Structure formats: structure tokens, C-alpha cells
Amino acid sequence: MSMTNSGAPRAYRQLIAGEWVDAEGGRTFDDINPYTGQSFATIPASSPADMQRAIDAAHQAFPAWAAMGARARQALFLNAATILERRADEIVPLMAQENGATAPYARFQIQWAAGLLRQAAGYPYLPGGEIVQSDTPGVFAMAVRKPLGVVAGISPWNGAIALGFRTIVAPLACGNTVVLKPSEEAPMCAGILMGEILHEAGFPPGVVNVVTHAPGDIASVADPLFESPKVRAYNFTGSSATGAKLAARAGSKLKRIALELGGYNPMLVLKDADLEYAVDTAIFGAFFHQGQICMNTRKILVHRSLYESFLERFTSRAQALQAGDPSKPDTKLGPLINEQAVAKVRHGIEQAVARGARVMTGGTWRGRCFDPTVLVDVPADTPIHCEEVFGPVVLIEAFDDEQEAVQAANATDYGLTASIMTSDVWRGITLGGQIQAGMVNVNGPTMGGEPQIPFGGVKDSGWARFGRWAIEMFTDLNLVTVSQNKRQYPL
Numbered sequence: 001m002s003m004t005n006s007g008a009p010r011a012y013r014q015l016i017a018g019e020w021v022d023a024e025g026g027r028t029f030d031d032i033n034p035y036t037g038q039s040f041a042t043i044p045a046s047s048p049a050d051m052q053r054a055i056d057a058a059h060q061a062f063p064a065w066a067a068m069g070a071r072a073r074q075a076l077f078l079n080a081a082t083i084l085e086r087r088a089d090e091i092v093p094l095m096a097q098e099n100g101a102t103a104p105y106a107r108f109q110i111q112w113a114a115g116l117l118r119q120a121a122g123y124p125y126l127p128g129g130e131i132v133q134s135d136t137p138g139v140f141a142m143a144v145r146k147p148l149g150v151v152a153g154i155s156p157w158n159g160a161i162a163l164g165f166r167t168i169v170a171p172l173a174c175g176n177t178v179v180l181k182p183s184e185e186a187p188m189c190a191g192i193l194m195g196e197i198l199h200e201a202g203f204p205p206g207v208v209n210v211v212t213h214a215p216g217d218i219a220s221v222a223d224p225l226f227e228s229p230k231v232r233a234y235n236f237t238g239s240s241a242t243g244a245k246l247a248a249r250a251g252s253k254l255k256r257i258a259l260e261l262g263g264y265n266p267m268l269v270l271k272d273a274d275l276e277y278a279v280d281t282a283i284f285g286a287f288f289h290q291g292q293i294c295m296n297t298r299k300i301l302v303h304r305s306l307y308e309s310f311l312e313r314f315t316s317r318a319q320a321l322q323a324g325d326p327s328k329p330d331t332k333l334g335p336l337i338n339e340q341a342v343a344k345v346r347h348g349i350e351q352a353v354a355r356g357a358r359v360m361t362g363g364t365w366r367g368r369c370f371d372p373t374v375l376v377d378v379p380a381d382t383p384i385h386c387e388e389v390f391g392p393v394v395l396i397e398a399f400d401d402e403q404e405a406v407q408a409a410n411a412t413d414y415g416l417t418a419s420i421m422t423s424d425v426w427r428g429i430t431l432g433g434q435i436q437a438g439m440v441n442v443n444g445p446t447m448g449g450e451p452q453i454p455f456g457g458v459k460d461s462g463w464a465r466f467g468r469w470a471i472e473m474f475t476d477l478n479l480v481t482v483s484q485n486k487r488q489y490p491l
Contacts, residue, residue, distance in 0.1 A: 015195035017057035018205020029214035034100040045214035054209035058150040058177040059230040061206030066175040070124035079201035081117035096326040100334035109161040116451035123173035138485035145475040147175030148232040157186035164190040170470035187212040259462035263416030265446040266409035271303035273421035285445035291392040307398040323369035335368035345391035348384040386412040416457035
């Protein structure tokens with residue numbers, strides 16, 4: 001909940017046990033506008049004690065929430081969707097201020113998250129069971145699904161609204177309570193805002209808790225999430241490097257973790273592709289949200305017969321895109337999230353150029369606004385050739401043989417999504433089956449995603465699936481048997 005003083009940054013509180021509270025000791029940190037570099041809000045800088053209070057509140061709320069009827073839970077999710085849509089005009093400028101999201105991206109996320117909430121409204125009815133045949137006469141056996149308990153959600157900054165809700169909605173719908181720790185780069189949109197909406201929708205105290213932390217404090221604040229036996233599972237969306245560390249830590253406590261991680265997503269443009277449509281699709285896939293989405297197109301593989309024409313058209317389109325103030329309605333691209341992000345993109349480009357790559361356009365920046373960048377002739381041993389760079393940078397390569405293109409597409413440790421552009425849909429489906437990715441889009445962008453689909457990747461892009469498939473992750477399968485007769489025992 002925010003408190004507004006004229007001329008001063010808005011002050012937010014965090015949600016613990018159904019109450020809006022300050023951090024221990026009243027500590028705060030500044031939430032920085034990535035375009036202006038100025039503080040637009042102050043956020044609670046929590047301590048491990050704050051996190052433990054949230055865990056305890058979620059643990060205490062769990063039995064009643066798990067026992068709540070499906071219809072009652074469903075109504076709460078539908079209420080939340082309505083509230084989110086009602087607040088859309090308020091939320092759009094907040095997303096521009098906090099994480100540099102342009103209006104189209106912000107409104108897309110709101111629409112997507114509202115759809116997710118309505119999809120999840122049906123999930124309470126889905127965790128069912130089945131009758132299992134027993135070889136013991138008179139024994140009736142049932143396999144039933146039950147909620148886990150407290151689930152920790154760790155949400156990212158880049159798709160703050162959409163991915164923030166995705167982090168907690170499936171666990172909640174399955175009857176779990178949650179403690180949400182949003183990224184320090186978007187603590188309001190990726191956390192506090194969710195708490196406001198679900199609190200207003202009527203979710204009981206302690207069912208949803210939101211704990212924020214200052215930059216640099218994540219290790220100590222997150223410690224209770226991994227050390228407390230009350231936390232049964234984790235849902236993390238973020239970088240592959242961080243995901244690997246969290247998976248190791250969760251594994252050391254024998255706790256399950258869902259991981260949706262980074263991507264190095266290829267697009268294949270076959271020789272029979274519609275050239276103009278392929279360029280349109282590639283521009284959107286590569287540069288939407290300044291290339292700061294895990295599904296952005298990172299490498300475009302074009303059949304040699306189309307390569308020069310595609311490169312010319314794509315480069316011209318990229319040159320026309322200008323990054324600027326995301327609060328202005330006409331802005332197509334906003335800033336990168338912070339100075340570290342700018343430096344990482346610069347370093348990746350400089351490494352490639354030093355090894356022989358050519359910059360067809362871009363490679364320039366103003367403040368945190370980075371111009372769309374197109375690279376060709378990038379050597380295979382250059383990190384940017386197969387590693388995720390979270391920015392508006394795309395590589396374009398020619399291929400002669402489709403199997404060569406498939407090999408190039410798979411030459412990365414990631415495996416999130418891929419795109420194949422072709423007039424022969426069945427050929428696209430066939431090649432798609434050879435690409436190591438959790439999702440393959442024929443004649444669509446690598447950015448394709450809807451709330452109800454089994455979203456997720458393979459290899460270093462993580463495991464687990466969202467949509468209704470997440471139910472398996474956030475419930476336990478329990479066996480219940482009933483003996484109709486007195487059983488005979490050998491002892």
C-alpha cells in the first residue's frame with residue numbers, strides 16, 4: 001500500500017499476515033526509474049526477521065486455506081482479475097517508471113495476467129485423483145492430490161506483472177500459501193502491486209505475503225526461505241546462473257523447485273518463407289522490451305537464398321527503432337534496467353567485434369537507452385554467439401542446409417523457445433521436433449506465450465511447466481487405502 005506526499009517519492013509498505021507493514025527498524029531503499037535515474041518510490045528494506053514473520057504467517061494460514069472450498073477460492077481469483085483490469089490505467093505508468101516498460105508491453109502484461117487469474121480460477125477443481133487397483137482382496141486404493149504447504153515465490157523484474165502473478169497463482173490455486181520475494185529491481189510491480197490486488201480481492205490474511213529487500217541484501221533475507229522447514233517448495237523465474245545456485249540449495253534440503261530460466265532463442269527462416277512476414281516477426285521477437293525478455297529472439301538463421309534480402313530489410317527496420325522515454329505513448333523501446341545491464345551488452349558486442357564480427361547497425365547508446373543492434377560474422381567461440389545477452393542485440397547467419405540450421409539452433413546450453421518461418425507447415429513441424437527447446441513456434445515469434453499453455457524450457461532454460469501442468473509441481477500425490485475386511489497377517 002502506497003503513501004503519497006506531493007513532490008516526494010511514493011512510500012510503499014510490504015504485506016505480512018494481512019497487514020501493510022514497514023521493514024524491521026523502518027529501513028527503506030530507493031526504487032530507481034531506469035530512464036531518469038531518479039527515485040520514484042521508497043520500498044521496505046526487510047531483514048531476515050521480516051522474512052521469518054512472513055513464513056510463519058503463511059504457515060499459520062495454510063490449513064484454513066487448503067480446506068477452503070473450490071468455489072470460494074475461484075471467486076477470489078475472478079475478483080483479482082477484475083481489480084487488475086480496473087487499475088490498468090494506473091499501472092501502465094508505474095511500469096514505465098519502475099522497469100522501463102513501454103505502454104504496449106505494460107498493457108500486454110496486464111491483459112495476460114488477468115487471463116492467467118481467470119484460468120487459475122478453474123484450477124481448484126482440477127487436483128483430483130484416481131482409483132488404483134489393489135492385489136489385496138477387499139482393499140480400496142485411491143491416489144489423491146494435496147497441497148504442499150508454504151511455497152516461496154521469487155519473481156523477476158522484466159515481466160513484472162505477468163511473471164509476478166505466474167510465480168504465485170498456480171501454488172495458490174492448488175491450496176498452498178505463498179511468500180513472494182520480488183526482484184529488488186521491480187519490488188513494487190513484481191510484488192507489492194500483486195499483494196494490493198489479492199488483498200483487495202479478499203484473500204485471507206497470511207495466504208499471500210510480500211517481502212521486499214534492498215539491493216545487496218538478498219542472501220541474508222532469502223536465507224529463511226531455504227532454512228525454514230515450513231517452506232515446502234520454490235517457484236523461481238530468473239537467470240540460469242541464479243537458478244542453478246537455488247536448485248543446489250533447494251536440493252540440499254530435499255525440497256522441490258520450479259525453474260523458468262534464460263533463453264538463447266533461434267529463429268530459422270527457410271527458403272520458402274514469406275520474407276516480409278519473417279522480417280516483421282523477427283523485429284518483434286528480437287527487440288520487444290529492449291530484448292529483456294527470456295523469449296526474445298537472439299539468433300536468426302536465414303537460408304542463403306534469402307540472406308541478403310532479409311539482412312537489408314531487417315537492418316533497415318532496426319535502424320528506424322529509437323529507444324527513449326517509456327512514459328511517452330509513442331515510444332517503442334525503453335531503457336535497459338540499470339547501468340550494469342548496459343555495460344554487459346556493451347561488453348558482449350565489443351568482444352564479438354574484437355574477434356571479427358561486424359555491426360550492421362546499432363552498438364550505440366544514450367544513458368540506459370541502447371539502440372537495436374544487428375551483428376553478422378560472429379565467430380562461434382564468441383560468448384555472445386551462444387550465451388544470453390539481455391538487451392536489443394541479435395545475430396544473423398546464413399545457412400545452406402536445413403540440418404546445418406538445426407545444428408546451429410541447438411548449439412547453445414539453453415533450450416527455451418524457437419521459431420521456424422516456412423510456407424510448408426509440416427516441414428516446420430518436422431524440423432521443430434529436432435530443435436532442443438521446450439516450445440517451438442511455426443510461423444510465429446519466439447515470443448509466443450499464453451497463460452494456459454505448458455510454458456517452459458529444457459537444458460539450462462529450466463524445468464517444470466506452467467499452466468495447468470503446474471498442478472503436479474505444487475501438489476503432493478498421496479495414497480489412501482481402505483480395507484473393507486479384516487486382513488490376515490503372517491505375524
